Structure formats: C-alpha cells, structure tokens
Amino acid sequence: MKKSIIGIFRFVFWGYAMLGYLLLMSIVPLILLGILVKPLKEFYILENILALFSALMSNGIVGFIAITFYVGQFFLSYYLYKWLGRFV
Numbered sequence: 001m002k003k004s005i006i007g008i009f010r011f012v013f014w015g016y017a018m019l020g021y022l023l024l025m026s027i028v029p030l031i032l033l034g035i036l037v038k039p040l041k042e043f044y045i046l047e048n049i050l051a052l053f054s055a056l057m058s059n060g061i062v063g064f065i066a067i068t069f070y071v072g073q074f075f076l077s078y079y080l081y082k083w084l085g086r087f088v
Helices: 002-025 027-037 045-057 061-087
Strands: none
Touching: 002 027, 002 061, 027 045, 045 061
16 A cells, blocks of 8 residues: 555656656747747747746845745655655
C-alpha cells in the first residue's frame, strides 16, 4: 500500500516536471514559428514573452522571486520525484 501511494506521487511529480520541461523547450520553436508566420498572421510569441519578463523585472526583487518560483517549481518537482524513488 505504501509503495503504491508513493508511486502515485512519483507519477504526479514526474508528469509535472516533464510538462514544465516541454513548456520551457517549446518557447524557442514557437518564437521561430512566430518570426516565420508573423508577416502572414499576427502571432506575437516573442513580444508576449518579452513583455512578461519586462513586467516581472520592473517589479524588482518581487519579480525576480516570481521568475525563480515559476522556473524552479519544475526542477523542484523533478527532485521530489527522484527523492521519492529511494522509497520504492
């Protein structure tokens, strides 16, 4: 019973970490796609990312903490997945 509960938590943490990695890795192809498609259709990926980071960085230390937590939650999820692997 204990191993199945730990296995469920490991699956959730692994899935969340992989979702975050896929989101972070998809930014570059989406920016390149936005550069190609922009003359044909309004596709503002790069502008939205730059606006998000400029808004967060204009808030000083609070914005830096928000960026750290946004990216760090995926890494924390992966390390929790690895840590729970010791108990299975």
